[in-house]
Amino acid sequence: MNSVPERVILGCDVSKDWLDLSVYGQDGARRIDNTRTDIDAFLKSYRGAAIAVETTNRFHELIVARAQRRGLTVFLISGYELKCYAEAVRKRMRNDPIDAELLARYLAHEIDELVPYLPRSPQLQQLWQLLKRRAVLVAQNAQREQSFRGIKELQAIARLLKRAHDAAIARIEQLIRALATRLGWDNDLARLRAIKGVGELTAWAMLVAYRSGRFIHHDPFVAYLGLDVRAKDSGRFKGQRKLSKRGDGEYRRVLHCAAMALIRHQPYFTARYQALLARGLSTTAALVVIARQLARLCFTLLHKQIDFDPARLGRRDVAAVSAARA
Numbered sequence: 286m287n288s289v290p291e292r293v294i295l296g297c298d299v300s301k302d303w304l305d306l307s308v309y310g311q312d313g314a315r316r317i318d319n320t321r322t323d324i325d326a327f328l329k330s331y332r333g334a335a336i337a338v339e340t341t342n343r344f345h346e347l348i349v350a351r352a353q354r355r356g357l358t359v360f361l362i363s364g365y366e367l368k369c370y371a372e373a374v375r376k377r378m379r380n381d382p383i384d385a386e387l388l389a390r391y392l393a394h395e396i397d398e399l400v401p402y403l404p405r406s407p408q409l410q411q412l413w414q415l416l417k418r419r420a421v422l423v424a425q426n427a428q429r430e431q432s433f434r435g436i437k438e439l440q441a442i443a444r445l446l447k448r449a450h451d452a453a454i455a456r457i458e459q460l461i462r463a464l465a466t467r468l469g470w471d472n473d474l475a476r477l478r479a480i481k482g483v484g485e486l487t488a489w490a491m492l493v494a495y496r497s498g499r500f501i502h503h504d505p506f507v508a509y510l511g512l513d514v515r516a517k518d519s520g521r522f523k524g525q526r527k528l529s530k531r532g533d534g535e536y537r538r539v540l541h542c543a544a545m546a547l548i549r550h551q552p553y554f555t556a557r558y559q560a561l562l563a564r565g566l567s568t569t570a571a572l573v574v575i576a577r578q579l580a581r582l583c584f585t586l587l588h589k590q591i592d593f594d595p596a597r598l599g600r601r602d603v604a605a606v607s608a609a610r611a
Contacts, residue, residue, distance in 0.1 A: 293334035294396070295357075296389030298381045299345045307385035309393045314382035319344060324351045332356045337392035339367060339384065349402065359402040360392055363531070367391070405497055412464050413493050416486070419457045420535055426450050461489060476586050479593040482546035482554075483579070490539045491583040500588070503581040510536045512577045528573065540576035547575055553598040554578075 294309035306327060307314040317323040328351060335358045338345050352359050370391050371379055433443040465474060470492055477488035500506040507513050511532040547554040554575055561571035586593055
């Protein structure tokens, strides 16, 4: 266990309407409204502190922005991480104030092992929000079509709603293209789009992911996308390998769809997919492997600023086989 740092440590449990904030070393938590005025009033006494904030859909964004504006170092902790920590310290009772205390306690002891949150630029954040809203509309389209299918009296309404949704999606895509051009992404987008099977949506998502961190190797990038493998082994027991699924699930959804396109359009990935199936992997597991390899490929193209060369695909696999035979 790491030594407890001397700086002030805060924990923040997030709800839609209020926040529970705890100072490590002090009993209890203080509840404030989740508004800019109340947040600023609370944080003005804690400049330079570190704060662990529970992640939510969007309700944590205000406290994160205001904390960083006042010079606090922010660490984002998922609900799953907090749940596991609570079980590890045998916490039998949990509510919002207790969770705030747990967040502060977790950060105080693990701060040296955690990575502070790096905020996206306003333009990058806007682009990602547009991508997420587009995903919502696409999902609603699919849900509506399934719900209205087979009901003749609702088909006219279904067509009307589809036209409205399609128009909204097209407008969002126009905004994304314009914003990507202002960000100077046109060359990088063309570099990713050169991979046959990678569309605009995948290219945009990979660029947002790449620009959201400071990655020096593809492994941290893959972990950021939640495509790294989690293992639990003990003695002779070898646990089932599963994805960590950390981070935003939209990245994994986009890459999964791109993987299905790759195995149809790229001969190397077609052969790779068939080889994975021959090894006994399920179709889903094989597509995850392809998606992870695509993520690494996208990172390499962006990080090294090189163009895609399909002739180079699989060279590492061939080299590994040759080395094993030698």
